[in-house]
Amino acid sequence: MENDSIGELFAAISRIDTGRSADAILQEFRSAMARYGLRHFLITGLPVPHDTAWQREILGDGWPPEWSLRYLKEDHFPHDPCVAQCRHSPQPFRWNDLPAGRMLARAKLVMDEAAEFGMREGICVPIHVPLAGPGVVTAASDRIDVPASALPLIETLCVHTFRRLSGLEASGQGSGAAPLTARERELLQWSAEGKSNEDIACILGLTRNTVESHHRNIRGKLDAINVSHAIVKALRRQEIQI
Template sequence: MAVIGQVTLDLVQTVKAARSAAEITAVLVRAGGIFGYERFAIAGVPQSAGENLPDRLLLMHWPEEWAARYVSRGYVQHDPVMAQVRRTTAPFLWSEVEVDRDAALARRVMDEAPAFGLGNGLCVPIHDIDGTETAASFGGARIDLSDEARAGLHLLAIYAHLASRGLGPALPSRIARPEGAPRCTRREIECIKWAAAGKTGWETSEILSLSQRTVEDYLSNAARKLGAVNRVQLVALAMRAGLID
């Protein structure tokens, strides 16, 4: 416990000193090598049926193909992990969540995640004084946490949430497109649509009969035009701009 405790305190101090989402992300990536997770995300639980993941996203380090799929299909409204956050304040494993056998979309979320390297994970529910709830999830193909490690990750999640919340949302609430800014081409939009469906660059290249390099160039150009820094943000911004459904 002493080792995990000291490591956790050191990580917490580094998170508290972070001045950007990138710095917080770097700390959590490093912590993954200690606690045994590979991916993570910190996002608020939807407060209405019309909200999607980007509306309350604070930090994202999911596989890009899964994140794009999750956003484009509105999985945040059906994710049983998010639903469990509303019911408890104690950290829990995804595998501990009971999924209603009649909830087809909830089962789909859990059934599809392992194919993207997210077989299990730990979720830390965070309930704020204003009544909002946030899920800090840490996952991978598998996860094996001792009680001490779970307690350490619980503490780190709380401070990472506080630090990231102080920086504001990861995506703007609306897009301001400068007059004269370049528009996405038909091919760029096609590539974004397939990215939103969870397809890799290679899979999209096969579907559209293009080279993988050409597909990646289309996505990079579209990201530059929309001001996105990664694929999940590109999909979210394209949806908000009405470029894809």
């Protein structure tokens, strides 16, 4: 059984190595992690705690879009206990290993809200890069099935994927998207402020069909599955603000 797991790990790493884009790499990573019930993930560098543009360090985003938007709006990053643990420890850990009794109320709120968005259990793999800031691959789901013997395999896969994506980013081969037009940014900004399509049409003097057409173009440019996902991606590219 262990040999089978190691064989699957090498096969996954081989497919990740041959991926020609960040999207292809992340698809293979997602598939490999799903075997352990880990459906959601984030792969990112960890800048200083009070860096308000920390999201520029993200290499791979597999979080639920609604949770990403909540995390950004509530400014959870400086208070995230997983982030704090990753800064100080090189060892992988499960979310439930964090000392809940010593968590500040704000840190506990981050974990409680993550559970509300289908991420009750998770794993973090801290990555400490020489001459650079730390990073992390975190993966979670409502329930996970990760025996202790699988943790070294998961750690290997996470570290390899992080390095592969970092290499693409450094070489300028990461997945890019066309910039939004001024009108698209304006329209998405109103959506980020909670306005409906009908509201936006009225504010901008457009028809509802035109607003919906703009939204389709925005989702296409950002490779977003819905408006919330588009807002998150635009925020991370600093094309809109909240």
